[in-house]
Amino acid sequence: MTNADLLYSDVETDLRASVRDLLTDRCEPASLLARAESDEPYDRALWQTLAGELGAAGLAVPEELGGQGASLREVALVLEELGRSVAPVPFLGSAVLATSALLSCDTASTEVSDLLRRLASGEATGALAVPLSTMTDAAFPGDVTAAADGTLSGTVRSVADGTAADVFVVPATGPGGHGLYAVDAAAADVSAPVSFDLTRPIADVTFQGAAATRLAGPDHAPAAVSGALRTGAGLLASEQLGLAQWCLDETVEYLKGRYQFGRPVGSFQALKHRLADLWLELVGARAAARYAADTLARRDADAPVAVAVAQSYCAQTAVHAAEECIQLHGGIGMTWEHPAHLYLKRAKASQVAFGAPGRHRAVLGDLVDLPA
Amino acid sequence: MTTSEKSLDADGLRARVADVLASHDPATADRLEFLRARFDAGLAWVHFPVGLGGLDAPRELQSVVDAEFAAAGAPDNNPRRIGIGLGMAAPTILKFGSEELKKRLLRPLWTGEEVWCQLFSEPGAGSDLAALATRAVPDGGDWIVNGQKVWTSSAHTAQWAILVTRTDPDVPKHRGMTYFVLDMTQPGVEVRPLRQITGEAEFNEVFLTDVRIPDAQRLGEVGAGWQVAQTTLMNERVAIGGNAQPREGGMVGKVAETWRERPELRTPELRDRLLALWAEAEAFRLAGSRLRQQLAVGQPGPEGSGMKLAFATVAQKLASLELEILDEDALRYDDWSMRRPELVDFTGREAGYRYLRSKGNSIEGGTSEVLRNIIAERVLGLPSEPRTDKDVAWKDLPR
Incomplete structure (x- = not known):
C-alpha cells in the first residue's frame, strides 16, 4: 500500500489523450446505435487502429514478445476511455483476458509466444472461453473436456467478445488434468445470442472434437485462468x-441547458445534491480502480483485496451513474435514440461480469478476516 | 556553524532540532520550557516567519522536524487539545493580525499555554453564517459586543476566541461584518455547557453582554469580517478529513473488531452490509491517499471538497450497522450522565455513543447539504439557486 501510485503519470495522460482523440473521431453515439442492430456489432476498423496503430492490444506485453512493454496501469487507462465511449471493440476479451492468460503460461514455448505476438500486434483477436460472469475465485471451468488425442469438446456460454475472436483460449480438462488450449474460431461453432449489452456482445461457443494446440498443462493452466x-x-x-464519468459529465451538461419552471433544472438543489453524491462516488471509485490497477501491475500481495474492493465499489458506481443519467435526463433518457441506454446496458452487464458485487464482498470478507 | 547558517533543507532542520535537544534534554527539561525553546528555534511550524515559531521554510519539511522530536522522546504540544488554535486561529492571525498581535498570541497558542475557541455559529446563523447577529458597536478606541454564540468547543477552557460580529446592519450581510480576537476572561463573557444527544457537553453556548474589545484586537478591516472568516473556514475543512489513515482506521475498525469478537451475532445479511461499508471506507481511505499524492506533486484536485462529506456518510452508516450487529446489547447505553470531555473521540466509548456522536459529523464544520451545494456549484459548475438575500440590507432580512 505504501508504494501504491494512485495518480496518472504524464505518459498515461498522453496515452489517454491519444485514445480519446481516436474515439471522439470514430465512435460517436449515432454510429454506435446503428452498429448495435447491424450484422457487424464490432467496429473492426476502429479495433485495427486501436490495437495495431496505437499498440493498445499489447500494452502490457513485454517488448520481446511483440508488445509495448508498458504495464496493466496503461491497460486500465485505455479501459477508462473505452468505458467512456462504450466502444464496440473486443479489448476486454482479447487484450485483457486472453492476453493475461497467455502471459501466465510459459512464454518460452513457441505456441504461447507466437499467439501472444499475434494478439499483441492486433493481427489476431482472442477471447478467453469462459462465461463473462465467471467469479474470480471460481473453480477451474468444467465446460470443455480434452480428449486423449488433444481435441476439445463442450459448450461455453456467454463468452465476452467471442463473436469477434479469431482464436479462443480455452480452459479444458482431460486425461492429463487441467490445461489451456488454443482453438481457431473456424474450428468452433460460434453463435450470437441476443446480448443484453449491445456494445460488448456475448457468444455461445461449442467445440465438437475441435483441433486444439495445448498452451499450458496442469502446472500453469489453473493459475493462468484465475489470474486472467x-x-x-x-x-x-x-x-x-x-x-x-461519461454519465456524470453528460448529465451535468444536460441539466445546465435544460430549462423548466423558468430556470435551468440543474439549479434545483434536489438534483444538484444527487449529482454531488454521484461525483463523490466517482472520487471513491477512481481511487479504488487506480489502486487495483497499480497493485495488479506490481503483482503486489494486496492485489486480491484491491480487486475485491474495486469490484464491490466500482460496479455499483457505474450502474448508479447510468441509472441517474437516464432518470435525470427525463423522457429523452428513456428513448432508443439517446445513447444513455447503451451505457446502462454496459454498466448492468459489467456489474455481473466476473461475479456480482455481493460475491466479491464474500471473497473480501475472507481476505480481510471478516468471516461468515 | 551557527544556527543561522544552517540550510533550510531536511538536513539543516535536523541540525537545528539537534541544537534544541542538546540545550534542552527532553528527559529532564520542563515541558513548557522545552516547547518554548522549540518555538523560539523556529521549529514549531517551519513555514511560519522567523520570530513567530518558523523559519520561512517549505511546509512539507514540518514532518521531518516532528519525526526528529518524536524520535527523541520530546514532549509535544498535544495538538488535538489545541486544534482550533493551531488549525484555525493561527493561520488567520498570521494573515490578518498586527505585528503586536502575532508576537503576543502565537507563541502561547502553539505551546498550548493559551487555549483558543471559535465564536462563529449563532442560534440564528448556522449554514448561513453571514446572517450572524452578534453586534459590535464602536466606543472610543474599543468595541462593545452583545450577542449569543453556540456550538463552541473548548470555550470553558479557552483564554482566547476568534469572533465574527455584525458592525454594520445597514448593508447586505456579507459586507457588514468585522473579525476580532477576544479575551475570554473579559467581564461579560458567560460560558454555559450545551448538552448533546450523547448526554455529554463537548460544546458550549457563549453569551456576550457588553463585552469590551480594544480595536487593536481587530483582524482585517472594519466590514471585512467575511473575507477574514473565509481564511479560518478553509483551514477548518483542510483539518477535517485530511489525515492519513491506516486500513481499518476510524469507525470501520471498531465495527470490524466487534464482528471478529462476537461470532454468535453474525448473519449473512449483516456480513454483506458490513463488507459493502468496509469497501466504501477503503475506497475513500484510498481517495484520501490519492488527494495527498496530488498535493505532494503540486496538483491539488477538487476531491478535497468531498472528503468530509464522504467521511460523515460512511461513519454514520457504520455506526448504525454496529448497533444492529450488537442485537440485544444495542438496547443499553454506557452512561448518559453529563460530562465535559476535554477531547472528543468520534470512535471512543461504546457503540451507542459512536452512533449518536456520528450524527454530528454531517452537521459540524459545514453540513453535508452545504457541502453538496459547494461540490455541485464549484466542482460541477451547476447554477446556484436564485438568491433573494444578496442585495438586501442585513437588518431587512426575513428572520
Whole structure:
C-alpha cells in the first residue's frame, strides 16, 4: 500500500489523450446505435487502429514478445476511455483476458509466444472461453473436456467478445488434468445470442472434437485462468469508472441547458445534491480502480483485496451513474435514440461480469478476516 | 556553524532540532520550557516567519522536524487539545493580525499555554453564517459586543476566541461584518455547557453582554469580517478529513473488531452490509491517499471538497450497522450522565455513543447539504439557486 501510485503519470495522460482523440473521431453515439442492430456489432476498423496503430492490444506485453512493454496501469487507462465511449471493440476479451492468460503460461514455448505476438500486434483477436460472469475465485471451468488425442469438446456460454475472436483460449480438462488450449474460431461453432449489452456482445461457443494446440498443462493452466479473471475484474473497474464519468459529465451538461419552471433544472438543489453524491462516488471509485490497477501491475500481495474492493465499489458506481443519467435526463433518457441506454446496458452487464458485487464482498470478507 | 547558517533543507532542520535537544534534554527539561525553546528555534511550524515559531521554510519539511522530536522522546504540544488554535486561529492571525498581535498570541497558542475557541455559529446563523447577529458597536478606541454564540468547543477552557460580529446592519450581510480576537476572561463573557444527544457537553453556548474589545484586537478591516472568516473556514475543512489513515482506521475498525469478537451475532445479511461499508471506507481511505499524492506533486484536485462529506456518510452508516450487529446489547447505553470531555473521540466509548456522536459529523464544520451545494456549484459548475438575500440590507432580512 505504501508504494501504491494512485495518480496518472504524464505518459498515461498522453496515452489517454491519444485514445480519446481516436474515439471522439470514430465512435460517436449515432454510429454506435446503428452498429448495435447491424450484422457487424464490432467496429473492426476502429479495433485495427486501436490495437495495431496505437499498440493498445499489447500494452502490457513485454517488448520481446511483440508488445509495448508498458504495464496493466496503461491497460486500465485505455479501459477508462473505452468505458467512456462504450466502444464496440473486443479489448476486454482479447487484450485483457486472453492476453493475461497467455502471459501466465510459459512464454518460452513457441505456441504461447507466437499467439501472444499475434494478439499483441492486433493481427489476431482472442477471447478467453469462459462465461463473462465467471467469479474470480471460481473453480477451474468444467465446460470443455480434452480428449486423449488433444481435441476439445463442450459448450461455453456467454463468452465476452467471442463473436469477434479469431482464436479462443480455452480452459479444458482431460486425461492429463487441467490445461489451456488454443482453438481457431473456424474450428468452433460460434453463435450470437441476443446480448443484453449491445456494445460488448456475448457468444455461445461449442467445440465438437475441435483441433486444439495445448498452451499450458496442469502446472500453469489453473493459475493462468484465475489470474486472467482477477486481472479482468480489477481492470474492469477502470472501464466502469470511465463509463460513470461519461454519465456524470453528460448529465451535468444536460441539466445546465435544460430549462423548466423558468430556470435551468440543474439549479434545483434536489438534483444538484444527487449529482454531488454521484461525483463523490466517482472520487471513491477512481481511487479504488487506480489502486487495483497499480497493485495488479506490481503483482503486489494486496492485489486480491484491491480487486475485491474495486469490484464491490466500482460496479455499483457505474450502474448508479447510468441509472441517474437516464432518470435525470427525463423522457429523452428513456428513448432508443439517446445513447444513455447503451451505457446502462454496459454498466448492468459489467456489474455481473466476473461475479456480482455481493460475491466479491464474500471473497473480501475472507481476505480481510471478516468471516461468515 | 551557527544556527543561522544552517540550510533550510531536511538536513539543516535536523541540525537545528539537534541544537534544541542538546540545550534542552527532553528527559529532564520542563515541558513548557522545552516547547518554548522549540518555538523560539523556529521549529514549531517551519513555514511560519522567523520570530513567530518558523523559519520561512517549505511546509512539507514540518514532518521531518516532528519525526526528529518524536524520535527523541520530546514532549509535544498535544495538538488535538489545541486544534482550533493551531488549525484555525493561527493561520488567520498570521494573515490578518498586527505585528503586536502575532508576537503576543502565537507563541502561547502553539505551546498550548493559551487555549483558543471559535465564536462563529449563532442560534440564528448556522449554514448561513453571514446572517450572524452578534453586534459590535464602536466606543472610543474599543468595541462593545452583545450577542449569543453556540456550538463552541473548548470555550470553558479557552483564554482566547476568534469572533465574527455584525458592525454594520445597514448593508447586505456579507459586507457588514468585522473579525476580532477576544479575551475570554473579559467581564461579560458567560460560558454555559450545551448538552448533546450523547448526554455529554463537548460544546458550549457563549453569551456576550457588553463585552469590551480594544480595536487593536481587530483582524482585517472594519466590514471585512467575511473575507477574514473565509481564511479560518478553509483551514477548518483542510483539518477535517485530511489525515492519513491506516486500513481499518476510524469507525470501520471498531465495527470490524466487534464482528471478529462476537461470532454468535453474525448473519449473512449483516456480513454483506458490513463488507459493502468496509469497501466504501477503503475506497475513500484510498481517495484520501490519492488527494495527498496530488498535493505532494503540486496538483491539488477538487476531491478535497468531498472528503468530509464522504467521511460523515460512511461513519454514520457504520455506526448504525454496529448497533444492529450488537442485537440485544444495542438496547443499553454506557452512561448518559453529563460530562465535559476535554477531547472528543468520534470512535471512543461504546457503540451507542459512536452512533449518536456520528450524527454530528454531517452537521459540524459545514453540513453535508452545504457541502453538496459547494461540490455541485464549484466542482460541477451547476447554477446556484436564485438568491433573494444578496442585495438586501442585513437588518431587512426575513428572520
